[in-house]
Amino acid sequence: MVKISDIKVGDVIKNEFDGITRELLRAYAKASGDTNPIHTNDEIAIRAGLKGIIAHGLFSFGFITKLFEDFLEHGKHGKLIETDVEMRGMVRCGDLLVTEAEVTKVEGKRVYLDITQTTFTNIDIKDKNGNIMKQFEAGERGYISDKDREQGLVKTKEISEGVLSYRERVATPGSAIIELYE
Amino acid sequence: MDDEQIKKSAEFLIANLAGKEVPGRVKFNVRYKTLVDFAKIYGITDSKYVGSEEEGIIACHAFANNFTIKALYKLLLGIKLVQNGEERPFVTNPGKLLHMGQKYNWDGCVELKQGDKLNITAKWGKVWLIEKNMMLLAEVHVEVKNQDGEMVVRPVVTAGVRPGGY
Numbered sequence: 001m002v003k004i005s006d007i008k009v010g011d012v013i014k015n016e017f018d019g020i021t022r023e024l025l026r027a028y029a030k031a032s033g034d035t036n037p038i039h040t041n042d043e044i045a046i047r048a049g050l051k052g053i054i055a056h057g058l059f060s061f062g063f064i065t066k067l068f069e070d071f072l073e074h075g076k077h078g079k080l081i082e083t084d085v086e087m088r089g090m091v092r093c094g095d096l097l098v099t100e101a102e103v104t105k106v107e108g109k110r111v112y113l114d115i116t117q118t119t120f121t122n123i124d125i126k127d128k129n130g131n132i133m134k135q136f137e138a139g140e141r142g143y144i145s146d147k148d149r150e151q152g153l154v155k156t157k158e159i160s161e162g163v164l165s166y167r168e169r170v171a172t173p174g175s176a177i178i179e180l181y182e
Numbered sequence: 183m184d185d186e187q188i189k190k191s192a193e194f195l196i197a198n199l200a201g202k203e204v205p206g207r208v209k210f211n212v213r214y215k216t217l218v219d220f221a222k223i224y225g226i227t228d229s230k231y232v233g234s235e236e237e238g239i240i241a242c243h244a245f246a247n248n249f250t251i252k253a254l255y256k257l258l259l260g261i262k263l264v265q266n267g268e269e270r271p272f273v274t275n276p277g278k279l280l281h282m283g284q285k286y287n288w289d290g291c292v293e294l295k296q297g298d299k300l301n302i303t304a305k306w307g308k309v310w311l312i313e314k315n316m317m318l319l320a321e322v323h324v325e326v327k328n329q330d331g332e333m334v335v336r337p338v339v340t341a342g343v344r345p346g347g348y
Contacts, residue, residue: 024223031219032248057281058251062224062244069243074228080243084285086340
């Protein structure tokens with residue numbers, strides 16, 4: 001049971017999704033009716049200067065509303081009042097999509113939250129001498145720009161297979177309001 | 183088109199669109215299968231959204247994306263304006279149109295159910311130019327009501343048009 005008395009400023013709710021595939025984007029195109037081929041056809045996306053298909057702008061938005069639907073147990077504890085997001089960064093196949101909402105204010109039965117949807121894009125794995133052991137789609141197709149590097153969005157971490165390079169970027173910032181029943 | 187012409191075109195659109203009604207309306211029938219297919223994209227398994235057709239289901243919140251974007255394409259791309267005595271659309275090159283932001287407000291709204299027949303209308307909000315990159319931005323306030331005239335959702339879409347597209 002989620003109650004307003006249990007919620008405090010700074011609380012964070014979160015979900016993660018790592019299943020963005022070409023097949024899923026084709027299914028989304030069919031279900032949403034947005035059949036622009038830059039979301040489903042690599043050749044056309046490349047001709048449009050995108051280096052490969054990109055997810056529909058509102059595809060990732062669904063994970064924001066799902067975050068609140070799950071938190072509120074599909075209307076048992078409250079309802080979603082408002083979401084307001086800005087589409088800032090492209091989301092692509094293979095990205096890990098992390099959606100977080102942090103409570104910024106509680107007023108009456110209403111909870112105000114800041115939303116941050118971040119993509120984690122794997123680039124490659126190198127051995128200790130800097131040799132590429134494995135390259136991911138972003139590395140192969142050149143999705144990572146010089147601007148990403150200049151802005152410090154490209155990071156590394158040690159994993160069992162070597163050193164993983166990845167980009168961490170905020171794709172969708174925004175806000176939301178939910179209302180609890182108790 | 184040079185910078186001066188682009189700026190004049192932006193000024194024309196700002197003066198002629200901001201605060202005005204978008205002509206026309208879009209009707210949208212909510213089908214059971216469409217609701218289920220959409221919810222399944224997000225791995226939603228709650229029977230409220232993907233249960234049987236006989237028992238009836240409602241739309242997950244993300245489904246608002248489905249009809250809002252379709253309706254806006256129909257409404258906005260069909261607009262005809264007269265600039266300097268010549269008819270022109272809102273966007274002269276749809277390839278320059280960008281989706282910049284999306285807001286949904288469900289406050290006081292009823293649930294969207296299978297079988298609903300939606301009536302979608304829109305009004306221009308703020309329209310402005312970012313002179314640094316000559317990007318024209320426009321807010322469109324949408325109202326989505328069901329067959330009984332009850333509000334289902336109030337979307338606000340922020341569209342961007344790159345220079346050469348307006």
